[in-house]
Amino acid sequence: MRLKLTIHIIAFLLPLFLFAQVEETNPPDYIKTINFRGNTNENQLPILNISDPITLEFDALNGNEDDFYYKIKYYNRDWTSSVLVQSEYLNGFDNQRIREYENSFNTYQIFSHYKLTIPNNQTRGLKVSGNYMLFIYDNNSELVFSRKFMLYESLANVGVVVKRTRDMETIETKQRVELIVDSNRLQFNNPLQTVNAVIIQNNNLKTAITNIKPQYTLGNQLVYKYDSETSFWGGNEYFFFENKDVRGANNNVQFIDLKELYHNYMYTNVSRANQPYTYNPDINGNYVINNLDATNPDIEADYVWMHFSLKADNSLKDKNIHVYGSFNNYSIDDSTLLTYDASKNAFTKNILLKQGFYNYKYVAVDSLGNIDEGLISGNFWQTENSYKVLIYYRDLGARYDRIIGYNEGTSVNISN
Template sequence: MRLLIFASLLLATACVPLGTPITSTNPAAPGQQKPPEYYADKTLRYQDYTYAPDVRSVQCYVASGQPNEVFRPPVVPLGQSPGILLEFDVLGEQSQRYTAKLIHCDVDWKPSVLTDMQFLNEINEFLITDFRVGTGTKVPYFHYRLRAPQVKISGNYLLVVQSSGSVPVVSRRLLVYENRVQASLQPGIVIGGQERFTLQQLDFAIGYASVDLVNPAVEVKVVLRQNFRWDNAKYNLRPTFVRDAERRLEYQFFGFENAFPGLSEYRFFDTRSVQAAGIGVLRVDPRATPVTAVLQPEVTRSLQAYNQYQDANGQRVFESREFGNGDVNADYADVTFQLKATQAAPGPVYVFGALTDWQLKDEFRLAYDEAQQLYTGHALLKQGYYNYDFAVAGARGAVPNEVYFEGTHNETENQYDLLVYYRPPGTRTDLLIGYQTVGFNSRQ
């Protein structure tokens, strides 16, 4: 079956902890069909995850109607309209019936004890009726859209799409916040030697003069993210200064607890046209089924000086230059990645970014040819503009090593956001009472 030839998303056999890379120790060769049991386990994971091999091109963002709205993370103030939009494709020539539901979660992304009616004003089952067929594409698919329902309280939510029999198909994390505290987030200065050239530090403080918090030094919990990623987010950060008189918590660390590798601007390629090779593309063959696109060979940037250019912080957007409307007119292409390396890396190498849900997936694992000194791999991707980088897998549960091939620089442009949680006495869940974003080396 053509669909399974290109299927590649791995389901682990147990619930995977937050930030755990999704890998396989025995991936199938390119073009090799995976055994049926590969997708047998449909255990729901409380993270961004895709559970079926024919589900592709998942996007979850704030539908604002503004240019590049797909780059806006699924984070909205309580009561905001318009809200969060989920879109995805399902490969095949037959439409499917899907429903969705919301799960309210605690700060650690475990389901809270709230009942549905405590955070929703409607029945917690939403039939997805907005879907359209791909038009004139070699790879047949249906495009589905769902607008997340309005909720009554702030916090973490997991939006789950299910097929018949309540089998999960897609899950995405959503954030709904209130600005009940004053969260200030700003770029800081790294106190160190070489680290001041490679790391980016974020200093932040929380003012709670307008709200009564009980034992805020312990009960207030914060999460710090880079480019809206969950895989390398900072947790369990405790205030370094508690100023009771000013009703203020300050977080100023000296051991890099609040610092991230700046990395480099993301690599990119453009497959929005199938008639000509876009930027980053070596050659394209529109006659093949599916269309094939071979990317320019890349090289390591670990020892290179910082190179400034505009990127999308690891994101991607779908579009067709020939026909417009990437939702249903963009075709799928078999994209080949190439990375030159004089020797093999100390671990498996993967293409990494929003195109992989910030996870290490077998479809994006590269094979090393020692004779050619070249890593290669390919994946089925919808036409569009993509950001990505190369990551090396470490020990199970460790954050992927992007520095090995990408290098890291303090000058890199990145986006950071701060999440502030609190569980009021007598309540049964964590509320998201503060949210703030800041650009590091912003070009605007």
């Protein structure tokens, strides 16, 4: 009887496991500054050409010079498990130790800087385009953190245009993305079933619009001119600070203090939801590590306690307020939660960050985990946002989702 019950439970749970979307694992407190990139030095969402090298860098602040190992897994377009076995998507071996690291130099905070580059002698390359996850393990085979990345092939041309929404109720607050996809190298078979588009605003996968079907076709050209289906809240320009000179007050740093480490106290930010839009150039949530007096910021940039502060008003006092950006992979957890300080009538949070230039944003989160970016920052159609577009294609009878096209757009020259 018990055996039959166990079999029934396994039969019920197995499909749920196979079709569950994989989520990234956030690092523990001692792992900081995870940079994942290709040929550029920008610490942005890693969407790379299949022929480009992949570089992952991170710091371990425990001073133990630990050994870390990596594994790579392939996923379907919706981040569910793929049926491909490792030999079909990976040339060589994973589960290898990260061999390249350096210790910090001339910093108050001791850390080791690790660097993994693919291809390498053990992992000679990745064979197919699509969705991947990189898992980092410690010496006890326990998962430390994981990060998504995407590889694309240049098989289709992707035209991206950003316009104001056509819905009069949100015309002042939303932006919509129009796409045209065509290819001289592929014949799209049944594109409503085989082609899917994904649009990502400001490198934030968590707010991406997925599973977008072509609205109509013109020969071998796929046209996406939706309104609500491809519309994003405009948001506002990000707040920023710069502390490349740790011994002096920089942009938006009010004053500094040296204790066990440097502390930078930023000017108190205020809600902009009910203020007019003001253009203020940003880097769309990204960050850049930099140190004014260093030749190698990877190991010479120090860690600083950044003191964030947001002025409280009546609309915020019963909300959970978080601060996030690319610096923490747009994560919402206890490490980003602000606390209310009645003596200052402000929400405050201290976060340990490496020196550099950072964009950040305050967001409100309800009891169900729903994120409202506009409650504090406001939403404006004029906001300069970046958009990344991925085109997934699984031909009839195929076993995996290729990314056949990729392009970027911006709302700098947004039109009606």
